[in-house]
Amino acid sequence: MxxxxxxxxxxxxxxxxxxxxxxxxxxxxxxKIPLCTRHVDDFWAWSGDPKGRFSVKSAYKLIHKMKMGREDWLDEAEEMSSGESKGWSSIWGLQVPSKLKIFTWRLARHSLPTSDVLHRRNMLPSHVCALCGAADNWRHSLIDCNYARCVWALSNEDMVQHMCMQRDDQAKRWIFLTSESLSQEEFTTMIVTLWAIWAARRKIIHEGIYRTPFSTNGFVTSYLADLKQIQKPVDRPPTTPRARPTRQPPPDDHVKINVDAAVPRAGGRGAVGAVCRDASGVFLGASAVIVNNIEDPEVLEVLATREALALADDLYEHKVFIASDCMAAVEAIKGGTAAAYGNNG
Incomplete structure (x- = not known):
């Protein structure tokens, strides 16, 4: 039982x-399931829906979320066990637009639609390169194809030499190794050039628009110059500090209880607190509770609201305003949500 x-x-x-x-x-x-502090009858609630109502759609979303969570956990475990966190940091820490980071991430995951990938997925009859007819893969498309070679020939010679020294067939390891051997500026140039070559190939193959290697190299140079310009600090006039928001008192015959929640860095538990004042700001009472095993901020904010109601009962106050800075919790309480936080009475 x-x-x-x-x-x-x-x-x-x-x-x-x-x-x-x-x-x-x-x-x-x-x-981590919060328990009700008052006696109420049990009721059925589906945790996959904010209002506790079961539907096939919510079941599908829950299964998909669980599947993605397990895959992310396995990927993270694999990466951390092999010391690859520094390599991923070199990608996500690049001072480039998000689309270039996503491109690099897809390259590391071997998910760029090169001919070998599409052939393996039965989306192309052959795995040969559409430009030169050689066997295609990520390295061929971005480095070894005749078009790519012409673009790299116009780039910095030392950078290209260091890049070509890494012959790893695994794109992820190749990216991580080059990020270690190149400076930050050279690594950024390499990523932008890879992205430009890929974009130029797509234009040729799918739109029939040919961009010369000189044009692609010029685009890379211009794009890098724009990035440097954006990254330059801009002199801005000093701004006046914002005035701190003042307390909004309740009506004369009411009290106001401010609630908040916190989670320690170590995790494993949370804390909720409530402070009650009257309309003139006079302190009437306070309450603070440590909640073991629960560290979700939103759930803790709901528990803080419950603690505020208990504090109001202890102070024999029946006309109460409760103030919380968690909009999600406030909206959930207003909407009568039961499933998301357990039955908190």
Whole structure:
């Protein structure tokens, strides 16, 4: 019985029992479910929908989210175990537009639609390059194809030499190795050039528009100059500091309770607090509670609102305004959401 896992006098989970009965992952998930502090009848609620109502659409979204979460976890574990976090940081830390970072990420994931990838997915009858007829792959399209070679011949010789020294067939390892051997400026130039070559190939293959290697190299030079111009600091006139927002008091016959929540850096628990003042700002009372195993800020904000109601009862205040800085929690409470935070009464 679920009731055997709950300490009714304290309205909390019996943590030792939960951890004995369930495996670690399930125990952690159960302990993160907030419990109601008042006695209410049980009701059915579907956690995959904000209003607790089941639908096929919400079930599909939940399954897809779980699938993507597991894949991301496996990818992260693989990357961290092989010390690749620094390599990914070199990509996401580039001072270039997001579309170039996404291009580089797709290249590292071997998801660029080169002929070999499309052939493997049964989307092309052959894996040969559409420009020169050689066997195609990411390295051929961006480095070894005749068109790419002509573009690289117009680039910085030292950069190209360092780039070509890395002969790894795995695009991800190749990118990470070149990021270590090249300076930040050279690595940025290389990424922009790879992106420009890919864009030029797409124009030729799919639109029949041929851009000469000189034109592509000129585009790269101009694009890099624009990036440097954007990155230059701009002298701005000093701004006057914003005035701090003043407290908005409630009506004369009401009190106002401000609530907030916090999570420590170590995680594993959260804290909620509530402070009550009257219309003139006189302090009437406060409450603070440590909530074990729950570290979701939004859930904690809802629990802080519940604590505010308990504080109002303790102070015998019945005309109360509750102020929270979490719009998602406020909207959820206004909308009668039951499933997202458990039954918090």
């Amino acid at each position: 679920v009731s055997d896992l709950i300490e009714p006098t304290l309205a909390c989970w019996r943590e030792e029992v939960v951890r004995q009965v369930f495996v670690s992952a399930n125990a952690e998930a159960i302990l």
